[in-house]
Structures are given as C-alpha cells and as structure tokens.
Amino acid sequence: MAALVVDASYITASAASAQAFKTATLLKTLNVNSLITGELGVGKKSLACYILPDAPIFDASNHDELLSTLESVNKVIIINLENSPNIKKIFEIVQDNSIRVVATAKSSYSNEFADKLFSVKFDIPPLRERPEDVEELIQQFIKEASLLFCSKGVFKFRNFKPDLTQNSNSLRRQVMIHFLLQDINENELMEIIYNYLVDRLGSQSDYKNFLHLYEAPLIKAGFDKFKSQLQLSDRLGLNRNTLRKKIAENDKYL
Structure with a gap:
C-alpha cells in the first residue's frame, strides 16, 4: 500500500503512523475532544489540523490570548498543552461553552484536568521507531529542497545518516543543508x-x-x-x- 501524505511532516508508510492517521480520520467524524501526544516533530500538529482543518491554532503558553479566543469560538486547536500555566481554567471554559478541542502535548504529559477534558488520547511514536516513514520523508524533503533551490540535481546520499534528534524537524533541516552543500563551490564555502x-x-x-x-x-x-x-x-x-x-x-x- 502506497504511503499517504497528510502534509510534508506526516506520512503513513509505517504501521504506527497509519494507525494514528486512522484514529485521526475517525475523530473527524466525532464531536469529541482529543489529545495527541509525542515528541517534537512527529506530526502532532499536522494530524490536529487534519482533524479540525478550519479551527484556530494557539500555543498553550499564550494563556491570555487563548482564554480570550475561547470565549468566541466553538472549536480550537491547542498546541504544546504542557506549557499551559492554568489548564483548569481552560477546562472550565471549554466545558461551559461546549467547545470542541484537539490538543497536542509531549508524550510524558499528564494532568488530572486533561484526563477529564479529553475523551480520546493517542500517541505518535518517534521517527526512530518508524523507519519506513523516514525514507518517505527524506524523499519529500528532497523534492522540497529541489524546488526551493531551483535545482534538478540528484541528491547525493554519500555519508548521509538521518538526523532524527528532533524527528521531522531535524531531518528536514539536514536534508536542506545537505542538498545545498553537495554542489557548493570554493567561494561559497569560504563565505560560509x-x-x-x-x-x-x-x-x-x-x-x-x-x-x-x-x-x-x-x-x-x-x-x-x-x-x-x-x-x-x-x-x-x-x-x-x-x-x-x-x-x-x-x-x-x-
């Protein structure tokens, strides 16, 4: 089965990512609050936007702005929920106003109010556990780099070892730099x-x-x-x- 690309940072080539996407697809049809957990760069925000494509997105650390927005919307995406200084207040407003919420947080996140707020929780594994997705992402990022640098050159994999320290974030940066530097000339190298x-x-x-x-x-x-x-x-x-x-x-x- 061919990999499905939700966007450039979420690909369903592996069984784990395909299962997460299946859960997200189900959540599009259900009026329930959900929490997506995982490391930085695994595709949490991509799936949240897939579930609620028209919802405004707020970082939980922007507490005052988020609370103000919650008074006037019926659905919202909250990213980095672990950075919220007062999730209890968020919980109360969401409950009182029947707001649909899809949120993201790091894998280790735990909070009693989050347990009450979210009916569905699922975790996206890191890319080091999804080698099939790594291969697909590399090809996507190569295409992106080719367009960005207006180049039709072939990507040279010599000495290329995928940097998965920040999952797709570090991998994209690595591919971009590798693509840019593979045909660099002496003057450009000296400038760097x-x-x-x-x-x-x-x-x-x-x-x-x-x-x-x-x-x-x-x-x-x-x-x-x-x-x-x-x-x-x-x-x-x-x-x-x-x-x-x-x-x-x-x-x-x-």
Missing part, C-alpha cells in the same frame, strides 16, 4: 566559513581553536577516499608521525 568565524573570533588562541575546521574534514575525507594512513600521508605531503599527531588532535571530530 567567514560568516561562522566573524562573530566568534576574539581570543588570542583563535588560530589554534579553529584550525580543526580545516584539518578535521580534510583528514576525514582523506580516509574515506584513500583508506589508509600511508596513502593519506603521501597525498597530503605529511610524514606519518605528523599525520598521526593531527589525527590525535582532531579525534573528537573524526
């Missing part, structure tokens, strides 16, 4: 390094402190290409003792 360094320079040891920015990628790329210290030392024009010293100095970056 310049922008990185210009606000960080200032101590009397800056040359030593930032030398790894050149040495570490040079050594790493050399090992990947030439496979041995002997060949690498020959190609770099360094004796083996000097190369070993450089490897030791840059060990944490290699």
